[in-house]
Amino acid sequence: MIIAPSVLSLDYSDTKKQLDELNASGAEWMHYDVMDGNFVPNLSFGPDILKAFCKASPLYKDVHLMIKDPMYYADVFMDAGADLVTFHYEAVEEKDIKVLADKIHARNKKAGISIKPDTPVEVLRPYIADFDLVLIMSVEPGFGGQKFRENAPEKIRETKALIEEMHSHALVEVDGGINDVTGKLCKEAGVDVLVAGSYVFKNDIKKAVQSLCE
Ligand code: DX5
Ligand code: ZN
Numbered sequence: 001m002i003i004a005p006s007v008l009s010l011d012y013s014d015t016k017k018q019l020d021e022l023n024a025s026g027a028e029w030m031h032y033d034v035m036d037g038n039f040v041p042n043l044s045f046g047p048d049i050l051k052a053f054c055k056a057s058p059l060y061k062d063v064h065l066m067i068k069d070p071m072y073y074a075d076v077f078m079d080a081g082a083d084l085v086t087f088h089y090e091a092v093e094e095k096d097i098k099v100l101a102d103k104i105h106a107r108n109k110k111a112g113i114s115i116k117p118d119t120p121v122e123v124l125r126p127y128i129a130d131f132d133l134v135l136i137m138s139v140e141p142g143f144g145g146q147k148f149r150e151n152a153p154e155k156i157r158e159t160k161a162l163i164e165e166m167h168s169h170a171l172v173e174v175d176g177g178i179n180d181v182t183g184k185l186c187k188e189a190g191v192d193v194l195v196a197g198s199y200v201f202k203n204d205i206k207k208a209v210q211s212l213c214e
Contacts, residue, residue, distance in 0.1 A: 001187060001193070001194060001212075001213065002028050002171075002192060003028065003193075003194055003212050004028075004029035004193055004194065004195045004196075005022055005027050005029075005030065005031060005195075005196060006033055006144065006175070006195050006196065006197030006200075007022075007030055007031065007032060007197075008031075008044060008144045009198045009200070010022075011201060016056070018201065019053070019056050021205040021206060022057065022059070022200075022205055023058065023059065025205050025206040025208075026213065027059060027209045029059055029061075029062045029193065030053065030057055030060065030061055030062060031062045031064060031175070031195045031197075032053070032061060032082075033045070034046075034063060034065050034066060034067055035067070035141075036067035036069075038067065039066050039088065039090075039091050039141075040066045040142035042142045042143055047076050047077055047080035050077060050080040050081055051080045051081060054080070054081035060083050060084070061082050062086070062112075062173075063077050063083075063085050064112075064114065065077070065088070065091075066091075066142065067087075069091075070085075070088070070092060070100060071096060071100055071103075075107075078104070078107050078109050082109060083109060083110060084109065084110040084112055084132065084133060085112065086112030086113065086114050087100060087112070088113075088116070088141070089114065089119060089124065090116055090119060097113070101113075101127070102130075110132040111130070112133035112135050112170075113133075114134070114135035114136075114175075115134075115135075115136065115137065115155075116137050116140065116141060117138065117139065117140060117149045117151065117152070121155050121158040121162060124159070124162065125162060125166065128162055128168045129167060131168065131170045132169070133170050133171045133172075133193070134159050134163070134171075134173070135173045136152055136155050136156055136172065136175070136191075137176055138174050138175060138177050138182070139175075139176030141176075144197040145197070145198045147177050148177030148179075149176070149177070152174055152176075152182075152186065152189075153186055153188070153189035154189070156172055156174060156189035156191050157190065159172050160189075171192040172191050172192050173191070173192065173193035173195060174186045174193070175195035176195070178195060178196040179196065179199040180199070180211045180212065180214075183196065196208070199212075
């Protein structure tokens with residue numbers, strides 16, 4: 001299983017030390033949350049911080065766009081160093097979903113699609129074969145430190161079944177309220193990538209990452 005610590009919860013008064021610890025923690029991915037104060041009621045980072053993180057960390061850059069206009073900003077974040085760009089099903093018109101996946105793939109990057117806790121997995125049926133990753137939100141997007149939504153493991157199981165049925169190769173990622181206990185529930189449900197923000201950065205980073213791998 002891949003662990004993707006979310007740098008939304010990184011202690012920015014001590015950035016260099018936290019990034020060094022993250023690089024040595026055993027985590028393979030860095031989860032980078034982009035918020036526009038519009039799709040979600042919060043603001044986070046733009047592309048320049050991602051560029052800086054690319055210099056400071058070799059981890060795979062997993063960029064989660066919680067923004068209204070991913071069609072424009074996907075390129076901006078790919079230019080800044082994103083390896084994988086995930087956008088929200090709820091943010092785009094149906095006609096644009098495959099167009100955006102194709103646009104990301106044309107630049108040899110991976111494409112992900114995310115659904116909020118109340119969006120059913122079934123909406124992804126027509127698109128799932130076009131994506132490399134499905135991100136199941138286990139909290140309402142916008143803030144770190146929220147409580148895990150209990151319906152997430154069932155949605156992970158449904159997504160795995162749909163991936164198999166539609167012959168997709170997509171990985172399944174879960175994001176929100178992940179700790180050692182909720183992480184296990186998702187692992188049992190078959191998740192491939194665990195995102196964890198506050199659990200990793202409010203504890204000893206390496207120990208927290210290792211506990212998620214167990
Ligand atoms: C929430 C973000 C998450 C957030 C998770 O909108 O997408 O990636 O950082 O934080 P925790 O793990 O604290 O719930
Ligand atoms: Zn996220």
